[in-house]
Amino acid sequence: MKPIPKYIALLLFIIGFYACAGTGWSPDGGPYDEEPPKFVRATPVPNAVNNTRKNVSIEFDEYINLENASEKVIISPPQREQPEVKTSGKRVVVKFIDSLMANTTYTIDFGDAIVDNNESNPLGQFSYAFSTGPEIDTMAVSGTVLNAENLEPIKGIQVGLHKNLNDTAFTKLPFDRISRTDSRGQFTIRGVAPGKYRIYALQDGNQNYMYDSKTETVAWSDSLIVPDMTPAVRFDTVWNEIDTTHIDTIFEVHYTRFLPDNIMLRAFKEESTMQYLAKSERPETKKFNLYFSAKADTLPTLRGLDFDEKQLIVEANLRNDSITYWVKDTTLCERDTLTIELKYLETDTLGQLVPTTDTLRMVNKIPRERRLAMKKEADEKAEKERKKKEKKGDTLAVQTPFLTINVDAPSELDINRNIVLSFEEPVEHIDTSAIHMQTMIDSVWQDTPFIFQADTIAPRRYIVLANWQPGQEYQLTIDSLGFKGIYGLYTDKVENKLKVKTVDQYGTLFLNITGAGPHAIVQLLNSSDAVVRQQPVKENNTCDFYFLQPGTKYYLRLFNDTNRNGKWDTGNYEEKRQAEEVFYFPKTWEMKANFEFEENWNLYAIPLDRQKPDEIKKQKPDETKKIKDRNKERAKKLGRT
Template sequence: MNKFFWNGFCFVAIIVALIIYACANRGYPQGGEKDETPPQVVKEVPESFSTNFKGKQIDIYFDEYVQLKDINKKFVMSPPMKKKARVSLRGKYVRVTFQDSLKPNTTYTLDFADAIVDNNEGNPLGFYRYVFSTGPQLDSMELGGQVIDMETQLPVLGATVMFYQNTADSVPLTDLPSYVAKTDSAGMFRVTNIKNDTYRVLAIDDARGNYLFVPSETKVGFVDSLVQTISFPTTVYDTIHPDTTVIEGRRTKKGVEFKVLSKDTVIRRDFTMFGPTNLFIPMFDEEKTLLYLVDEARKERERLDFTFSVPAEHQLKVRLLGLHLLDKVDQDDWYIEERSAGRDTVQLWIKDSLVYKVDSLVAEASYLRTDSLGKRVLLADTIKFYYKDKPDPKGKRKKEQDSIPAIKFMEISAGVGSTMDLNKSITLEFDRPIVEDGLKNIQLFEMVDSVLTPVDFKLKHDSLKIRRYYLEKEWKPETEYQLSIDSMGIYSIYGLYNNKLEKSFKTKAIEDYGSIIVNVKEATTPIILQLYQGDKEIKVLEERTIKGNGKVVFDYLGEGTYMIRAIIDRNGNGKWDTGNYLKHLQPEEVKYLPTEIKLKKNFDVEQDFDMSKTYKREDPSKKKNTEGDKKRNRTNR
């Protein structure tokens, strides 16, 4: 056996041994490439686009096992039926069973959106749509467009868009639509295979799933005018490369050079287009108009609370009942009224101790309420209020009897921290209505040459929240101040005094602030400019109103990122007004400037805002995903 034979034999033996070892050792199986192929439709029974359909069900077969994802939300049958079609999964096929009678000579579409996915990786089939007709012909017209939330200027996902051949205004409140469609994540919708006709188009947030619009309760949007379907021929020209080439040769000093000669071919394609497919639907919440008393309560001994359904003038008046009170209490002056900013919450502070010391009170409340005809009428209601003091913890009462009882003080909230903005006031809020004579005991000191010196200020009373006051002062920059209220200086109408209050703070420097100057252009109505921060949860920091073109200054701003939006205040009432479907009133337009203004200390930024332009607001959720992807990419590198 020579050397070369022996070396070859050893090499083969090693290879065989490695193979046997690999087969004998069963490790964990290695996964292959991720399946990204969506399921494919292999058969439809009957086939899509069939006519003269008479059956009760449709079966759709796939090349693999599938799942139904959010089918109840995504599946849409158009025209809709009172009893919705049932979609069931049968392994490698999906069955649609009709539970109501189909209309004669009608084209139906079954839109599954992306609800059909494969069983392993959840790859969606895509926007699958099945079409059939109960008559001899298929309708071919279509409509499409986009639904946008008017206040946020973001696409509305899952809105139900309804199309009515009966164009009366009240039809969406009582009848099923002629056709329906759903919006995707971009707010886009498309309804196909509909009749050539004129339609009223409406979009709602159909939480009940009954295709009916409930005014002031359902989010709604509508196209201003009736929509007529159209079709028109169009031509598309495509450039294609030839299948064959020609090679041309020619002699040069360097030899023979070859050149490939080819000529592109222009192909004309004729189509029929259907539409319009650019319908724009601004969606909004109608102003709630049903007025009624939601709740009444006595959360504190001295206070009665009334909560109404909507902010409105309700003309609330409360009169005490009970023989033990009628002769002893002035019915016209037994409480102080306090209201919320929206006037939907009312608190009555009982002034007379003869009343609030009674555990059980009976009162007659009269207020406006919406009746069955939609009119506001005065209603009188008898209400019982009950309050009982909370029992003391076990042993606490006895312990207090053997010791000096703790003094109970009136609580004061002072809205100031360690630093104070130069353009802000101090908010003082008391937990009970106070006797205003005690406000003279509030003192403000300014540090002058290391000595706290008393300075003047103004107190402003809140017009609605009677327990709130604003301390206003023209602050000096980079200056130390102290707010002081001596104990027993202020007392409530119930005889409770305040504990001592001292708040020391320092004002900021002028250099700590920046300004944003907005140049409003092409404004034809009054404009409300709002400076805000945040994406999903918008926090409006300040707002300014301008009657037309001009400059708007937001000053005393700290370092940070700011954004601006504009309300087109067409009626000039200084606030954003929503729309109303039955009154054919669209909401006021809101424009979001798609520019983040990054402001630094001691800097001014000037920004143009053209009201004649259409601005597209970026979806905050997609924006965050993009930033996350960028961060991951940087990490991977």
């Protein structure tokens, strides 16, 4: 039989190809790899004892990668010099740099870092251990680390155990066993021997595994940790592949439960007591600012070396760590540099406050030459615009400069609010007789009593208070020249009309609280987790919030105000003082007008790590790695389902 000519064979192939295309067939690369890597062997073998090897090789059944090894791979006990962790084909290779300690269990916890090379299918929670002694320690303890102030999970913080139960061990010695939290703030410390331990969390800035700086976030448990284990049973569910709403099989799984597995650590940064000048700046010609690292009991002493310091007006916050100096003399304002001598208390190397003197040059942000050029350019532009209007025959109005006054007086005023006046520069003189408050009675504006006072916290801010009546109309009038600024400008006339809202425009929340301390405070929060309002818990363990805005989502946080200063306070490790306790109500309220909510709140009914509503958490959990299950999608495309 003669062979088929090549051109006929080619023709038959083309016809066959298009015939297949006509029936909807297309080339397919075959099924996707959905199998995660499988452990094959390791050197030393898992749970080996009396090991002296410093190199570990773990082999799998396919080529693998390590994802975020520096973040996810945890080696315990902690190493002074980090081991080399890398992949080589189907193997993970770990090379220890430090000498191995005698009679010690070493654990390498990979988490979900090991994935296959093709589809990144995760192996899952994989760990490996060996011992340099005749026994291997297999117990574990686990729990959660939360931010003490707002119950946010803390990701990536170290959690360690100390066999040395002295309080100084945390500040003098590295951890004996260590782990690191995941995105949910959860941790597991493996390879733990029987005994008693202290447990700590540490955001270790210098990576020495001990607490030696107040800039580091820290947590500890007041109770000793005693590892234990017990037999346990869990039930695993397999869902029906065709109807995923129905259960196919329930498996009973026997396992060993390691305890404690619910350790709760509340982490915080201590308040810094290191006092030093952190920053000085002159952002505008009229003022300069000084910033200190910690609060102070007194203000620094300032002397002008090339000007009279009496030409300054001082504005300080309540902590005296942020201070603004206004330059009254406009001639001085135009100088590029003002030189000052500053005397203040600074913390020395022994932690003691000592007198310090600095000479500072407060330099204008924009040099005078550049400021003059900018002014000339602005004047020329204004003159050009004036001539243009004059040519058109437009009326030319003379613009009188006034002192800017910001009036916070909305047309619909909340019952529980007051009118606020604020200024962009210090006020030199106030004519209170120029301020008038009137209310509408029988269609006639009539004077009504009010109180005008300076804000005790914010500078250049003033409050107008009155006995606001629901549904009543008011008018605030401030005559021109009522306020005079330090640079000679006066305010223009102000006239604001407003109407106070009625009671039925608000919602109300009543709380019955169980478990609060004797001086607890409840904070009403918005969707940004920011405080809107706060109220102390009454002696009968109730707390009420009135005049809540309808259509607004509210959240609740409570803290036990142990020192009764009206604000949450951090802790101190040296004093063994924990941060003030914080709790969240695990529910959201969307307020309704003319509606009352009454809620019972047991602070301990739900564990701390489940209290804060997910919608206001800023630390969101990482997406759990799963097998991609792409073969079902492939089967559908091929019409095989």
